[in-house]
Amino acid sequence: MIKVGIVGGTGYTGVELLRLLALHPQVKLQVITSRADAGTPVSQMFPSLRGFIDLAFAHPDEAHLEQCDVVFFATPNGIAMQQTRALLDAGVKVIDLAADFRLKDITEWEKWYGLSHACPDLVAEAVYGLPEVNREKIKSARLVANPGCYPTAVQLGFIPLLEAGLIDTGSLIADSKSGVSGAGRKAEIPTLFSEASDNFKAYGVSGHRHLPEIKQGLSTVLGKPVGLTFVPHLTPAIRGIHATLYGRLKKEADLQALFEKRYASEHFVDVLPAGSMPETRSVRGSNICRIAVHRPQGGDTVVVLSVIDNLVKGAAGQAVQNLNIMFGLPETTALNVVPLLP
Amino acid sequence: MIKVGIVGGTGYTGVELLRLLALHPQVKLQVITSRADAGTPVSQMFPSLRGFIDLAFAHPDEAHLEQCDVVFFATPNGIAMQQTRALLDAGVKVIDLAADFRLKDITEWEKWYGLSHACPDLVAEAVYGLPEVNREKIKSARLVANPGCYPTAVQLGFIPLLEAGLIDTGSLIADSKSGVSGAGRKAEIPTLFSEASDNFKAYGVSGHRHLPEIKQGLSTVLGKPVGLTFVPHLTPAIRGIHATLYGRLKKEADLQALFEKRYASEHFVDVLPAGSMPETRSVRGSNICRIAVHRPQGGDTVVVLSVIDNLVKGAAGQAVQNLNIMFGLPETTALNVVPLLP
Amino acid sequence: MIKVGIVGGTGYTGVELLRLLALHPQVKLQVITSRADAGTPVSQMFPSLRGFIDLAFAHPDEAHLEQCDVVFFATPNGIAMQQTRALLDAGVKVIDLAADFRLKDITEWEKWYGLSHACPDLVAEAVYGLPEVNREKIKSARLVANPGCYPTAVQLGFIPLLEAGLIDTGSLIADSKSGVSGAGRKAEIPTLFSEASDNFKAYGVSGHRHLPEIKQGLSTVLGKPVGLTFVPHLTPAIRGIHATLYGRLKKEADLQALFEKRYASEHFVDVLPAGSMPETRSVRGSNICRIAVHRPQGGDTVVVLSVIDNLVKGAAGQAVQNLNIMFGLPETTALNVVPLLP
C-alpha cells in the first residue's frame, strides 16, 4: 500500500482528492493536515465523506509527512515550495496541486504570484504533470507540478494543431469558461451564490496566472513562443471548464483524423465524432477531457471545444493519474468513474 | 454473471441504472430497449457513458428479455404490468422502478393512476422493495416494486417513531422538497430551466400519487391507518429530496438513540449526530439516506430531516440494492460510491 | 421632496432600497453611508445603478443624517439602536430594516441577539411595520421596526386564520424556505455558489431569531400566546421566500372567502384563486405577497402557501411602503413594479 499524505485538505481540491483516494485500492491515506481545523474529523466538515474517511485533520507540526510515500499539496500557492525540499530529502515524492512548480521561468513566476520563490532549483527538477505530454518524465519524477485547470483544457485542445504545424501560432485565442468551484472554497463576496448565480462575466482579461502557464506549455510543444489571448469567464455552474479555442489554419488537413490519432491511446482524452459539441456535464466527476474540432462554414478558422471537470482532470483526478504513473500502477486506478449525469 | 435487461432506458432512472450497472462486477448488461430510439447507441444519447456502455437501444420486439436473469422497468407507469407476467413465467426476475406494483389496493391504484390494472394477482405477489423494512421478503422475491423517491425519504424518517409508538399518527406532516430531475426527462414547460430555476413552489397539494404509497407503507409498519398531510415542493436543484417531517410526541424518549439503534446495521441509512442538519448534496450520486432528528425548543413537536438522492436511493440505486439482495450479493456491490461534493 | 438618508448601503437590502428609491417621485436621496467604502461611488460597487444613482458612499461621521426627513437603517443588528435617539431628537423619522426594534420583550431580544439593548424605551415606542396589521399606527410613527422576511410571509399567511379563531394555535407549523440573498451580502463559506447551489438544507432548527418575532406578531393578533414550530430552509434561488403553513382546523369555514375578505383592500396581498400554488418568481422584484389556502383531501389540516420576495416585501419594499404611509403618500408610490418573470 502506498502511504499518502495530504497537506491542506479543507479546500475543494482537497475534498476531491479524498473522494477519489477513498476508493483507491493501493492507497492508504495516512494523514491529512489543516492548521485551522486540526482535530476536526474530516467527515464532520464534509459529511459526504461519512463512512469513507475516518481521519481527523492533523496539525501540520504533528503530521509526520516524512513517513509517507507521497504527499499531495492542496494548499494555497506558496506553501508547497516551503516544505518540498525536506520531503524529497526524506525520500517522499511530492505532487503539488498549487502553482509553485509550474512555471520554469522564476522571474515570470514571481511576477504573477507576487512571491519570492523559495527553491528555484526544485522548479528546474519538477515535471509538469500533464501525462498526455510528459508521461515518461512523470514515471521517474520525484516532484510533479500538477497543471492548472484552464491550462489542462486549453493545452489538450491546441496540442494536436501545434504538433502538426497547422495553425498560425502568433495569435491563438482561448475563450474559456469555468464553474465557480474553480475559485476555491474561500469566503469571498464575488463567488457568493447571490452574486454568481444567474450571471455571467469575464474576469482577468488584462492578465490571469494561467496565461503564462498555457503559453509555456504550448511553446514547449511548438519549440518556439506562441502568441495567445486568454479570456476566462465565470459561469454559474459548480464544476466544469469549457474552452473554446480559435486558430487560423495555414494549410489543409483532416482535423478530425488528426485529433483522433493524437489521442488514440489516451484513456482520459475522448475525441468526439465530427460535428459534436461536448457539454461540461458529460465529464462531471470524472477525469475525462472531451474534445471536438470544428471548421465553421469551411473557412480558415478552426474551433476546438474542450471540456473537463476542473476539480478532476483539472486538479485532483489528474493528480491521482500522476500518482498512478509515478508508482507504476494502471493509470485508471481509482479513476474509473462514470460521470454523473444529470 | 447476472444477465440484465433494462426496459425504457432513455429517462433519468434509466441512465442512472446504466451509470451504476456499468461498474457492477457481477452484472452483464444484455439489452436496453427504447421504442423511439431503437438503433441509437446509448452513448450517443448520453455522452457521459462513452467508454462505459457499448450497447445501442434495442427495439422492444427484438429485445429477447426472456433470456435475461432480471429485467428492470424504467418506464412510464402502466408498461411493466403489461409485460411482467410473461417474464416471470420465463423465469426472469423483475424490478419495476415505476409504480405499477407499489399499491396493494387495486382500486386506490386505479384511482390515482387513471388506468385499469392488468394483473392484480401480481400486485399481491410483488414485494415492496424498501430493504430496511422488507429485506427478507426481497431475498426470495420474483417481483419487486421499487419504492418512489418521496416515499423512500419519508418512510425512512418516520419509521423509527412509528415502530416505537412515540407520536400521534393521526396527523403526520411530510413537507417534502424535490430536485427537478424527479419530474423525469420529459419535454414539458414547467420543468424548463427558465421556469424552474430561481424559483420555488409547492405542487400537488390537493393530492399526489406518492401520498397513498407513503400511507400504505407507514400503515403497514404501524399496523393501522395513519393520517398524513403530504406537500411536495419543487426546488431548483437537479437531484435531491429533502423531507421535513413533523409529528407530535405522545411520550418521552431518547430520540437520537432510537434512530441510531434502528438503523445501526443499515449500510445505506446514516443517522447524523444530534443537532445536525443534512444537506441534499451530502448524498449526491450515492445510495445513502441521511437522517437527523430534532425536538425544537424541547417542545412536543418532533422534526425529522431526511435526505436522499432521488435518482439513487429514490430510484436506480435502491433498485440495484434490491438486485443485490435478490441475487445473494453483498448489498453494497456497485453502490460503494462517494457522494459528489461540491 | 422627502430628504432620505440610508445608513449601511452596501448590503442587499441597501442596494434594493436604492433600486426602489431611485424612481420614487417624492424622494430626494440625500446621503448613503458606508464606513468601509466611504468615497466609492455607489454605482461602482453596484454597476446596475449606473445612470440612476450618482452619490458616493459617505463616511458616517460626515453624513449629516440629522438633515434628512427620514433615515433607513440597512445595517447589521445593533447599529440602529445606537443612533436612533439622536435622529428622533432632531426630528428625523427612522425606519430600521434590521431587528433592533422588532421584539418588545427586551430580555427575549437580548437572548436571541446576544447584545445589551441600548434604548429599551424606544423599543416601546417603535411601531412594528407590517402595514396590513398596523397601518394606522405607522401613519403617526416616528420609529418603525421593519419586519423580518420570514415573519412577513408567515404572519400574512396565518393572520386570517387566527383572527377568525379557526385553528388550534397551540401547535402551528411554519415550514419556510428562503433564497440565499436572505443571508445577506457577507463573505461566508456556506453561502458560496459552490456550497449553496444544487443543494437544499434546513438550518436553525433548534432556534432562529425570527421565531420570537413571528410568535410575538401572531400572539398580538390572537390576544394570547401561540405555539409555533418554525423550520427555515435554504433553497438555491437568489430571491424568494415560500412559507408552507400548517394548522389544525377546529371548525368549518369557507377558507377561500375568509382570506379574500381579509385582504380585499390590501394592495400588496394577493389571494390566489382556490387550488392555486404560488411560485416565488411570480413576485420577483415586487412588493406583493401571494397567498393560497388549501385543505388537502378535505381533512382537518389547513395548508397556507405564502410567497414574497425577501428583499422587497420582506425588506426594502416594505420599508418604502412604510415610508409612503408615514408621509401620507399613496402606498404604491415607487412600488408599482411588475414582477420579473422569467
Next chain:
Amino acid sequence: MIKVGIVGGTGYTGVELLRLLALHPQVKLQVITSRADAGTPVSQMFPSLRGFIDLAFAHPDEAHLEQCDVVFFATPNGIAMQQTRALLDAGVKVIDLAADFRLKDITEWEKWYGLSHACPDLVAEAVYGLPEVNREKIKSARLVANPGCYPTAVQLGFIPLLEAGLIDTGSLIADSKSGVSGAGRKAEIPTLFSEASDNFKAYGVSGHRHLPEIKQGLSTVLGKPVGLTFVPHLTPAIRGIHATLYGRLKKEADLQALFEKRYASEHFVDVLPAGSMPETRSVRGSNICRIAVHRPQGGDTVVVLSVIDNLVKGAAGQAVQNLNIMFGLPETTALNVVPLLP
C-alpha cells in the same frame, strides 16, 4: 393613447412585452392573441401579471388587429410575413420580434429559415430596428424588423471598431454566451432544468441563424463584407447575453475614447470605465447594453465585452424603444427600469 396589439403572447418575448407595456403611459394594450390559449386570462398563465394585465388571450380570428395603431409580432418565424401586408394596408404599423424581415437577401433567408418568403417586397421596405444605427429610418418606418438578441450584443460591440476602420475585418470572432430563456418557452428536452443547469456547452457551431444577420449588419456599417466566426454557447442563467468579441488591430487608437464618443448620446448603451468587465446581471430586466473594451497585455488583439438582457435590449425592450421612436415619444418611455440585482 397608442392602441397596441400583440400577436403570440405566450412566449417569453410576449410576456416581457406585457411587463414593459403594462406601465407605458401612452399605450393602451388592446388585444393579445394566442390560438392555443384563446379565452385564458393572461394573468392566469403568467401570475406575475396579476393586477397589471386584465386581458384574456384572444383568438387570432377575432382579434381585429386592424383597429390597432401598432402590432407586435412575438411569434415563431414565418407568421408575421403572412399578416403584415394586410396590417400595413390598414394603416397599422408593425414591429416584428421574429426574424421574418431581418435579412435583406431573400435567398439567404430562405436557406437559413427553411421557408419560402411570403413578401420579399416588404423585406425591402422593412427597417432593421437597431436604433443606435438606424434611428432616423425607424422614425418614419411602417415596418420594423426587431434585431435578434445575439446580433444586438455583437453589433453594438463591433460597430465603433468598424466605423473607425481599426481592425482586420476578415476574421472577426464573436464568442457569445446566452441564458436559457433565449431558447424560448418551448417544451424541449435540451432546455429542461435538469439538462441545462450545472452545465455549459457550445451549440450551432457549424452555423446559427444569427450569423447572417450579424454579418449583414456589420457589412452594412463597413460598406463591404466582413468575415466572422460566431460561436454561441448556452450558460445556466435565465437571462443575459455576454458577447466576447475579438479583432486584430491594424493601427493604434484610443479605444476607450472611441467607444465613449460613439455612444455618448445613446441612452441605452453604457460604455464602462477602462478595465471594467460587465456582468450580465448588471442589466437584468433593463434595456441597457453595457460595453467594455480591452487590449490584453497591450497586444494587437482587441477584446470587447458586451452584455444585454436578451429579453429586453435583445427583444421586447428594443421593440418598445422602436415603438417610442416610431411614435415620436421620448425613447426611454416605459424603459426607465433599474436592473434587478441581486
